[in-house]
Amino acid sequence: MPVYSAEGAPLFSEGSGGSLRLLVWLALASALMAIDLRTGLLREVRVAANALVAPIQTVATAPLHAARAMREATAERAGLVAENADLREQLLFAQAKLDRLAIVQEQNNRLRALLDARQKLGLRAQLAELIDVDLDPYRHRILINQGERHGVFVGQAVIDANGLVGQVLDVEDARATVILLSDPSHAVPVRVQRTGLRVIAYGSGDPGRIELPHVPFSADIKVGDLLVTSGIGGRFPPGLPVATVYEVQTDNSATFAVAEARPLAGIAGATELLLVSDETLALGPLPAPEVEFVGPPEGLRVPSETPP
Secondary structure, eight states: OOEEOTTSSEEEOSSHHHHHHHHHHHHHHHHHHHHHHHHOTTHHHHHHHHHHHHHHHHHHHHHHHHHHHHHHHHHHHHHHHHHHHHHHHHHHHHHHHHHHHHHHHHHHHHHHHHHHHHHHHTOEEEEEEEEEEOOOTTOOEEEESOOGGGTOOTTOEEEOSSSEEEEEEEEOSSOEEEEETTOTTOEEEEEETTTOOEEEEEEOSOTTOEEEEEEETTSOOOTTOEEEEOOTTSSSOTTOEEEEEEEEEEOTTSSEEEEEEEESSOTTTOOEEEEEEOHHHHOOOOOOOOOOOOOOOTTOOOOOSSOO
16 A cells, blocks of 8 residues: 655655665664664654653543543442441441350359358358249239249248348249348348347338338437348348448337338349258258057057046
């Protein structure tokens, strides 16, 4: 295919003349390349040509670079979104594990406190867990997972790590009902540890308060006194912490003083409890021995019922 010059005539036409001109141009190009390689005379020309071509090249390749950048940004954003979701899931899982560990740690602390209380009291004790709460607002009772088959009996004292919770009211085969210290129908004989004064503490219907309604004026009782079980009646082992007196005032008849005390046990939030008792309280009457009746020896005269 012929190449045309600026005047419109073919630069390299067919024939011997065109071939000669081609050879001349090739020789000239080779000479310029050799001179440039040796001397670098055309370096500035190349720099100027590159400066002129660079903007055109930038504009020509701009769509390609934009498409590549958009593709990389999209892929990077998708990766960040996936990584963020994965990290969020790991964070939630780790938080759940921490919450569970905190619950286990709290339970271990409660069990350790119960064990310490058992060792301090020196009583026979067995662990029980709360499984239900009586929803009647006028009765403060709970259900535990120990019953007759576990050796639980009616009247057995129930404590937590801090003090008396109540006593067993009813026993079934595998569970038992506990009446709490704060139940309005509950009463417990207590003793003021400081003075030895014996009084009766009654439930008030408020989990945070018990009442001592008939305290003689001459009795020495004051705010801050510790109340413990007196052991009278044989229902509660003596010495169990019960409550702390926080108020003492006269009653309406001005005959007796009325004291109010705050239970030491966490009645409202107890989950693990101890059933305690003296060894003698846990033992029932011994069965009569089974012996075979043996009559009088042969030949021994048995007296008749009526005189001859």
